[in-house]
Structures are given as structure tokens and as C-alpha cells.
Amino acid sequence: MLTLSEKEVEKIAVQLLKGMICFFQMDNKKIHHLPDDEDYFNYDLTPEEEDILDEIDDNPDNFAEFTKMEPNQEHQMMEHFADRIVKERNFQDDLFNALSKPKAATGFKFLIDSSGKYSEKWQEYRIQKYKDWVKEQVDSFNYSEE
Numbered sequence: 641m642l643t644l645s646e647k648e649v650e651k652i653a654v655q656l657l658k659g660m661i662c663f664f665q666m667d668n669k670k671i672h673h674l675p676d677d678e679d680y681f682n683y684d685l686t687p688e689e690e691d692i693l694d695e696i697d698d699n700p701d702n703f704a705e706f707t708k709m710e711p712n713q714e715h716q717m718m719e720h721f722a723d724r725i726v727k728e729r730n731f732q733d734d735l736f737n738a739l740s741k742p743k744a745a746t747g748f749k750f751l752i753d754s755s756g757k758y759s760e761k762w763q764e765y766r767i768q769k770y771k772d773w774v775k776e777q778v779d780s781f782n783y784s785e786e
Contacts (some may be wrong), residue, residue, distance in 0.1 A: 652706050653770035662706040704781045717769050718748050
């Protein structure tokens with residue numbers, strides 16, 4: 641059964657937010673992170689990263705994989721933030737308007753970053769949602785092991 645400390649959950653969540661994919665090595669309780677192929681298509685792996693991938697290929701049962709949220713989950717998270725955290729109606733409308741357009745995440749981030757007031761709240765909200773997401777993946781991993 642896979643269990644992670646709060647510190648490990650946060651470390652994985654932070655790496656996922658940076659565009660990494662994480663692997664938890666169960667025998668030595670170590671977290672490995674590698675660039676997500678989708679985000680770093682032209683990225684050349686270091687020899688250490690290649691060794692980690694080889695080890696994962698050789699013994700996949702010793703590793704739990706953690707991935708970032710799907711785009712629709714990220715979008716839903718932004719909608720929930722705008723709906724539940726943002727109190728100013730006009731700013732809320734601006735956020736929902738940005739979310740209804742192409743490049744929704746970019747527009748949302750621009751508005752949040754330039755708001756000053758909500759930038760830090762968004763960072764806290766987002767990291768908390770990603771911690772919850774990591775815990776969901778732990779539960780899913782444990783369920784599939786049974």
C-alpha cells in the first residue's frame with residue numbers, strides 16, 4: 641500500500657505544476673521527476689534521467705506514477721476559483737469571460753496575475769487542489785493494487 645507524507649505530497653504537487661511527471665520509488669521512498677513528454681517534446685534527457693526511465697521499465701511495480709491534471713480539470717479548477725473565491729462581481733465576470741475564450745488559461749492567468757489581490761490566493765488554491773489531486777492518485781493506485 642502506498643502512503644505519502646504531507647511533505648512528499650507537496651513536493652510531487654509542486655513538480656506537477658512545473659510541468660513534470662513524477663515517479664515514487666516504493667522500495668527506497670524516493671521521488672523522481674522527469675519532464676512530461678507533452679510539455680518538453682524536444683527536451684534531451686540527462687543520463688541520470690535515462691537511468692531512472694530504464695529502472696522504471698525494468699521494474700514498473702516498484703514505481704507509482706503521478707501526472708498533472710487534464711486540461712478540462714485545470715479549467716474546472718479555474719472556474720471553481722472564480723466562482724468560490726473571487727468576491728468582486730466585475731472581476732468574476734472578467735474571469736469567466738476569459739475562460740470562455742480560446743487560450744482560456746493564459747487569459748485567466750493574466751487577469752489573476754495583474755489583480756494583485758488574487759494572485760497569492762490563486763497560488764495557494766492551486767497548490768492545494770494539486771495536493772488533493774496527488775492524494776486522489778495515491779487512492780487510485782492503492783485501489784488498483786487490491
